[in-house]
Amino acid sequence: MKGTQLGEFEELVLLIIGVLYPNAYGLKIRIEIMEQTGRKVAIGAVHSALSRLQDKGFVKSQLAEATHERGGRRKRLFQITATGKQAIEKNHELRNSLWNKIPDMALKGLNYGGSF
Amino acid sequence: MADRSDISPPKWADRCLSWFCKDELLEEVRGDLHEFYGMERAKKSALKANWSYWYHMLHFLRPFAIKKRIRTRQTPIAMYRSYIKTGFRNLKRQQLASFINVFGLATTIAISLVVYVLIDRQFSLDDFHTDADQIFAVQTRIDWNGTEETWGRTPLLLGPSLEAEVPQVTEMARVSRRSATVRFDDNVFNERLTYADPGYLSIFNFPLSQGQPTSLESKKNIILSLASSEKYFPRTDPIGKDLKIIIDGKAYLFTVTGVAQKFPENASFTFDFLLPFENLKDMHGLDLQGWHDIKSQSVFTFIKLDQSGSSPQVASQLKSYSDVVNEINTDWPVKQFGLYPLPSLARNAQYVRETYASGSTPEILVMFAIISLLLLASACFNYVNISVSMAQKRLSEIAIRKVVGGQRKQLIGQFLTENFVLCFVATIIGALLGIYVLLPGINVLFSGSGYTINIFQDPAILGFLVVLFIALSLISGAYPAFYISSFKPVAILKGKENLSGKNRLGKVFLTAQFFLTFIAIVSGFLFTSINEFQEDQDWGYQASDLLVVPVGDHSQYQALKQFASQSPGIVSSAGSGSQIGISSGQTAIRILDDKFTVRSFNVGPAYFGVMDIDITKGRGFEMGLASDEVNNLVVNQAFIEQISNGEAPFDQLINIDGESYKIVGVTENFHFDDFFSPITPAIFRLVPEARFNYISLKTVPGGLNDTEALVKAEWTDQFPDSPYAGFFQEEVFDNFFASTGSLKSVMNFVAMVAIILSAMGLFGLVSLFIIKKLKEYSIRKVLGAHGGHIIGLVSKQFIVLMSIALIIAAPFSYYGFELLFEQMFPGSIDTVSAGPFLITTAILLAVIFLTISSHILQLLRMNPVKNLRLE
Numbered sequence: 001m002k003g004t005q006l007g008e009f010e011e012l013v014l015l016i017i018g019v020l021y022p023n024a025y026g027l028k029i030r031i032e033i034m035e036q037t038g039r040k041v042a043i044g045a046v047h048s049a050l051s052r053l054q055d056k057g058f059v060k061s062q063l064a065e066a067t068h069e070r071g072g073r074r075k076r077l078f079q080i081t082a083t084g085k086q087a088i089e090k091n092h093e094l095r096n097s098l099w100n101k102i103p104d105m106a107l108k109g110l111n112y113g114g115s116f
Numbered sequence: 117m118a119d120r121s122d123i124s125p126p127k128w129a130d131r132c133l134s135w136f137c138k139d140e141l142l143e144e145v146r147g148d149l150h151e152f153y154g155m156e157r158a159k160k161s162a163l164k165a166n167w168s169y170w171y172h173m174l175h176f177l178r179p180f181a182i183k184k185r186i187r188t189r190q191t192p193i194a195m196y197r198s199y200i201k202t203g204f205r206n207l208k209r210q211q212l213a214s215f216i217n218v219f220g221l222a223t224t225i226a227i228s229l230v231v232y233v234l235i236d237r238q239f240s241l242d243d244f245h246t247d248a249d250q251i252f253a254v255q256t257r258i259d260w261n262g263t264e265e266t267w268g269r270t271p272l273l274l275g276p277s278l279e280a281e282v283p284q285v286t287e288m289a290r291v292s293r294r295s296a297t298v299r300f301d302d303n304v305f306n307e308r309l310t311y312a313d314p315g316y317l318s319i320f321n322f323p324l325s326q327g328q329p330t331s332l333e334s335k336k337n338i339i340l341s342l343a344s345s346e347k348y349f350p351r352t353d354p355i356g357k358d359l360k361i362i363i364d365g366k367a368y369l370f371t372v373t374g375v376a377q378k379f380p381e382n383a384s385f386t387f388d389f390l391l392p393f394e395n396l397k398d399m400h401g402l403d404l405q406g407w408h409d410i411k412s413q414s415v416f417t418f419i420k421l422d423q424s425g426s427s428p429q430v431a432s433q434l435k436s437y438s439d440v441v442n443e444i445n446t447d448w449p450v451k452q453f454g455l456y457p458l459p460s461l462a463r464n465a466q467y468v469r470e471t472y473a474s475g476s477t478p479e480i481l482v483m484f485a486i487i488s489l490l491l492l493a494s495a496c497f498n499y500v501n502i503s504v505s506m507a508q509k510r511l512s513e514i515a516i517r518k519v520v521g522g523q524r525k526q527l528i529g530q531f532l533t534e535n536f537v538l539c540f541v542a543t544i545i546g547a548l549l550g551i552y553v554l555l556p557g558i559n560v561l562f563s564g565s566g567y568t569i570n571i572f573q574d575p576a577i578l579g580f581l582v583v584l585f586i587a588l589s590l591i592s593g594a595y596p597a598f599y600i601s602s603f604k605p606v607a608i609l610k611g612k613e614n615l616s617g618k619n620r621l622g623k624v625f626l627t628a629q630f631f632l633t634f635i636a637i638v639s640g641f642l643f644t645s646i647n648e649f650q651e652d653q654d655w656g657y658q659a660s661d662l663l664v665v666p667v668g669d670h671s672q673y674q675a676l677k678q679f680a681s682q683s684p685g686i687v688s689s690a691g692s693g694s695q696i697g698i699s700s701g702q703t704a705i706r707i708l709d710d711k712f713t714v715r716s717f718n719v720g721p722a723y724f725g726v727m728d729i730d731i732t733k734g735r736g737f738e739m740g741l742a743s744d745e746v747n748n749l750v751v752n753q754a755f756i757e758q759i760s761n762g763e764a765p766f767d768q769l770i771n772i773d774g775e776s777y778k779i780v781g782v783t784e785n786f787h788f789d790d791f792f793s794p795i796t797p798a799i800f801r802l803v804p805e806a807r808f809n810y811i812s813l814k815t816v817p818g819g820l821n822d823t824e825a826l827v828k829a830e831w832t833d834q835f836p837d838s839p840y841a842g843f844f845q846e847e848v849f850d851n852f853f854a855s856t857g858s859l860k861s862v863m864n865f866v867a868m869v870a871i872i873l874s875a876m877g878l879f880g881l882v883s884l885f886i887i888k889k890l891k892e893y894s895i896r897k898v899l900g901a902h903g904g905h906i907i908g909l910v911s912k913q914f915i916v917l918m919s920i921a922l923i924i925a926a927p928f929s930y931y932g933f934e935l936l937f938e939q940m941f942p943g944s945i946d947t948v949s950a951g952p953f954l955i956t957t958a959i960l961l962a963v964i965f966l967t968i969s970s971h972i973l974q975l976l977r978m979n980p981v982k983n984l985r986l987e
Contacts, residue, residue: 027148040772043148044175047141051180063143069154071124 225546299574327374693718
């Protein structure tokens with residue numbers, strides 16, 4: 001069976017789907033990712049991540065009505081499922097708890113752009 | 117967002133996407149891409165938007181998006197046995213077609229095999245040395261009068277310094293090659309000696325059959341190659357024997373302590389006599405202790421590193437050494453010392469001045485590779501054509517197979533299997549042809565190449581044949597297999613199915629073939645005329661009736677001069693330090709502040725007269741050394757044209773090695789290297805008799821052989837210690853003639869193969885054509901058309917095809933060959949004339965008519981009623 005771990009990029013896509021609700025579809029997700037993170041992402045990479053997320057059951061999708069733009073082709077709109085929500089929450093909590101466990105000493109004196 | 121539905125993305129990209137993308141994803145993916153394209157077009161140019169559309173489209177080539185194809189077994193294994201059987205039966209039934217196919221493929225396979233072997237040998241040169249990737253030659257990038265050149269030699273002290281100071285250098289060997297006379301009892305020959313550090317035998321893999329490599333550490337020991345051991349000590353044990361080496365009249369004794377095993381075929385450098393390096397000091401006067409400039413004292417340096425990866429580190433440490441050398445010599449500063457990996461040394465030999473490894477020019481090999489690929493393509497085309505035309509006879513078999521349940525894939529499998537059978541036979545015949553006919557032929561043409569193949573010892577060659585076999589089977593078999601299997605059985609059985617009328621592909625192929633054949637024939641003619649042109653060329657001096665004898669020292673020169681003045685067969689004689697066509701020097705000269713490199717010849721005063729070199733302006737060295745001629749120069753016409761802008765600068769001072777010279781005469785241009793290279797500026801300097809290395813003897817016309825016999829007898833009588841090495845001046849360019857001659861033969865052979873192949877292709881296409889129009893011709897015959905009329909009808913369209921090929925090929929080959937010859941033989945332009953093109957056209961026309969008429973004769977002899985009655 002495929003693991004139900006959430007990869008870093010998948011998590012990003014999943015979050016963006018949430019942000020864009022209810023209008024999250026491939027190209028828009030890509031544009032949002034590029035705007036938010038400054039990364040260069042191929043459209044295919046986004047679609048690939050979406051297909052993996054759907055396989056894992058983190059998102060569900062349906063085809064929207066056809067519009068005049070995009071050559072008359074329909075969009076596939078994505079929404080986060082309950083399992084998807086659980087997965088991001090789990091990641092979020094894990095991060096928070098780990099962050100809180102870092103002793104102050106470890107980060108003391110580390111400034112952006114500074115040196116030892 | 118603006119409405120951009122009117123802008124559509126590149127069609128091909130879209131088609132490509134729908135070809136590989138899963139159907140269920142296609143809708144949304146296309147939509148996204150389309151929308152994306154619209155956004156891109158709003159910002160960028162159409163070209164950029166198209167590019168990025170393609171880029172993103174190709175990014176969908178990921179497992180999640182690609183269609184899954186369901187595979188099932190179509191053909192049971194047992195069926196292949198039946199296919200192979202039918203395959204062989206078909207070979208037998210259609211003997212002529214099979215012969216054309218097998219012969220064409222086999223010939224081209226043989227050619228490719230030989231070309232492969234040639235290329236393989238070129239690329240495996242010197243790879244038998246252990247850890248060849250860790251062995252590097254140190255070579256010098258030098259600023260030679262303004263142009264940067266790579267020189268093979270380095271200062272003497274560089275090697276030892278590197279070994280001592282750079283930790284990554286594990287071993288080092290310096291090498292220098294010198295010529296000397298070697299004598300044992302009555303065997304006296306001029307030989308090339310290799311002086312090397314003891315590291316030579318441990319860096320390079322030249323195992324000894326007798327003796328120890330370490331014996332090279334002792335100064336008076338010598339190691340022989342197998343060949344020189346057999347030359348001096350036939351049937352005796354050489355170990356412990358004393359060889360006498362004579363240099364400038366002084367003899368040195370060396371004890372033989374080892375004999376090397378036979379050298380591998382792919383060694384680009386070997387040795388005949390291996391001597392300890394330190395002998396260079398006593399025997400050749402080299403200073404082994406100090407730094408000198410590269411020009412005066414230098415040797416080849418090889419180093420072995422601890423691992424191949426440390427070469428960049430070592431290379432960066434080499435920089436400091438160039439400063440040391442540049443302090444001594446500021447005239448030709450060393451840019452840097454570089455590491456050159458051993459395996460590519462021979463391949464790059466032509467770009468390096470004086471390199472240790474020797475290799476031939478890769479351009480010719482590239483040309484051969486292209487030729488053999490084109491011939492292969494040609495043979496494949498013939499195969500396609502002929503098998504499609506022969507399938508006409510098998511239409512009913514195809515129909516029956518389909519009717520009883522054979523699927524199209526099975527038919528494709530069947531035809532491919534048959535094709536494998538045929539290609540297998542062709543590959544075996546081709547391999548035999550290559551090994552036993554072509555390769556020995558190549559060895560004869562290019563003397564000294566001595567290539568051998570042992571298929572079973574060389575897995576690479578076996579692999580090459582297997583790959584060739586599979587590739588050929590698939591390429592030549594795919595089209596017929598798919599095409600023939602697409603016929604509809606009902607139509608065939610009803611008699612309606614015929615081979616598709618136009619056969620455009622065949623015509624395109626045939627045109628391409630005519631095109632290639634045209635070029636091949638033209639090249640055959642052009643190489644022949646180049647060869648003739650070179651043999652007819654004016655050498656710039658009289659080489660006939662001229663016997664040249666190399667002399668080792670002054671006494672030998674004087675003795676021969678004495679002899680020449682007394683013998684009636686010798687008209688005149690002249691001594692010289694250099695000899696045109698054999699040896700010359702490179703000298704740097706300085707005029708005001710400009711530096712030039714010119715070819716230099718050291719001659720005696722009588723040299724111009726004996727060689728019959730015309731002095732066009734000024735005078736030669738008439739007065740001899742007694743006057744102040746020492747600082748006079750005679751230059752060639754090229755010098756005047758290229759350095760002094762067309763005028764003879766008789767009062768211009770020319771500086772050579774710190775001394776001032778002036779020009780007193782100008783000679784005609786003459787060829788000193790070969791006819792391939794243009795004539796470069798050259799100077800003559802007067803040298804004293806003591807520095808003469810050659811004596812040129814002008815004999816009475818036709819008296820060359822008699823005179824030589826006399827001179828030789830005199831020589832052996834007077835100088836038993838030195839070998840007689842006289843030669844005829846006429847023969848100095850023989851090697852160059854031989855190499856263009858071989859090229860000519862190869863090109864003529866290629867042209868012949870190309871003619872045969874295109875005739876075969878034509879034959880196949882014509883028979884296809886005639887089969888299709890059999891009824892038409894039969895009706896015409898019944899109605900009274902005569903043979904000539906029908907020949908005209910059939911030939912018409914093939915002539916059209918040939919004309920198309922001709923119109924493309926003629927200018928193409930004209931300019932192509934002019935370019936090629938300018939590169940290969942810069943001295944001989946203007947050899948590309950209209951003649952070869954006309955003759956080639958005539959040959960092609962003749963081939964077309966002969967091929968077509970052989971078919972038509974058959975057609976004319978047939979009873980037309982038979983063909984018409986079939987309905």
